[in-house]
Amino acid sequence: MKDVLAEDFEQISKRNIPWNELKNKTFLITGATGLIGSLLTKFLLYANQAIGLNATVRAVVRNVEKADKIFAESKTEALSYVVADLEKEKICCEGDCDYIVHAAAVTASKLMVSDPVGTIRTAIDGTEKMLQLAVEKKVKAFIYISSMEIYGQPKTDGKTAEKDLGYVDIETVRSCYPEGKRMCECLCTAYAAQYGVNVISARLAQTFGAGILPTENRVFAQFARSAMNGENIVLHTTGESEGNYVYTADAIAAILMLLVKGAAGEAYNIANEDSHITIRNMAELVADEIAGGKIQAVIDIPEDSASLGYAPPVKMWLDASKMRALGWQPQVGLVDAYKRMIRWME
Numbered sequence: 001m002k003d004v005l006a007e008d009f010e011q012i013s014k015r016n017i018p019w020n021e022l023k024n025k026t027f028l029i030t031g032a033t034g035l036i037g038s039l040l041t042k043f044l045l046y047a048n049q050a051i052g053l054n055a056t057v058r059a060v061v062r063n064v065e066k067a068d069k070i071f072a073e074s075k076t077e078a079l080s081y082v083v084a085d086l087e088k089e090k091i092c093c094e095g096d097c098d099y100i101v102h103a104a105a106v107t108a109s110k111l112m113v114s115d116p117v118g119t120i121r122t123a124i125d126g127t128e129k130m131l132q133l134a135v136e137k138k139v140k141a142f143i144y145i146s147s148m149e150i151y152g153q154p155k156t157d158g159k160t161a162e163k164d165l166g167y168v169d170i171e172t173v174r175s176c177y178p179e180g181k182r183m184c185e186c187l188c189t190a191y192a193a194q195y196g197v198n199v200i201s202a203r204l205a206q207t208f209g210a211g212i213l214p215t216e217n218r219v220f221a222q223f224a225r226s227a228m229n230g231e232n233i234v235l236h237t238t239g240e241s242e243g244n245y246v247y248t249a250d251a252i253a254a255i256l257m258l259l260v261k262g263a264a265g266e267a268y269n270i271a272n273e274d275s276h277i278t279i280r281n282m283a284e285l286v287a288d289e290i291a292g293g294k295i296q297a298v299i300d301i302p303e304d305s306a307s308l309g310y311a312p313p314v315k316m317w318l319d320a321s322k323m324r325a326l327g328w329q330p331q332v333g334l335v336d337a338y339k340r341m342i343r344w345m346e
């Protein structure tokens, strides 16, 4: 049976992305040892073989050993590393660069509350360093990987489109993440206006699927592991928050499309509008449809739940029509996303 990730990559390579414009280019990808960055890097290396993309990939990493493990099966001469801690170090990168995808960020909720200053510094200082590099290299496009969390608590009537920013409580420590992302997007808009950088913000819904890393511990991976191990899914909140999701390969396809088709200084929601469900209902869906009813979703709220850094509950349904207008369509729904992710984890 074909590897599930190879199937995903083949499917991305058959999409209506303007591949000719991406041919023979150099891509600099930050956060390359993370979920999004590693998949984008692996896909570009796959596309070199499969569709003759002839991409050169520079992966910004902090830990070469970790990167070597992640890219053990996909590494070719087209891949090289740029070692930098974007919170603290200047990035040294010789040679040309056509595209930058900036995916590095603090994403672990626990770290957001234990090191909120580092979370903000990584966001702002890291993004500014990459934007400066974009000016220096005169890149064709710069994608800032943002998040649906920038909406905070949006209006509750109807779907949330790119202009519908809601409330973020900056007296809450955990807001270092969404507020940091807001400032980064603002910095992107500023660099687009002042230095003419073709910057596009990709506001991802929660993204998961085949290709997650063995160290992944976000809620989707925990649910999948419970289903695989036949253990009840334990929710540490009441699970009323409405989640918006997108499958990994659909997100990678959207990012590639934005490199060519995104409008400078603008933001795009990347979400599968049909994959919209409360956390609790998603836990029940996994218990029923993935684990065949052999497990249950149970709520157990720990006393020190604040230290876990969960995002505040929101009611939000992301509108992805701006992205769809570019010709992008999500292809994998929630149940299949779990099935494919579990096939990959197995």
Ligand SMILES: NC(=O)c1ccc[n+]([C@@H]2O[C@H](COP(=O)([O-])OP(=O)(O)OC[C@H]3O[C@@H](n4cnc5c(N)ncnc54)[C@H](O)[C@@H]3O)[C@@H](O)[C@H]2O)c1
Pocket: 030, 031, 032, 033, 034, 035, 036, 037, 061, 062, 084, 085, 086, 087, 088, 102, 103, 104, 105, 106, 107, 108, 122, 126, 145, 146, 147, 148, 203, 204, 205, 206, 207, 208
């Ligand atoms: N996966 C999702 O569900 C999701 C949803 C919305 C937005 N996003 C955003 O997408 C981007 C990528 O997320 P991901 O899911 O791949 O997360 P991840 O945690 O898997 O990867 C983050 C990457 O950033 C790197 N990084 C962190 N601090 C760094 C520093 N100081 N210097 C250099 N590198 C550093 C990490 O090493 C890692 O490679 C992030 O900006 C995240 O906020 C992700």
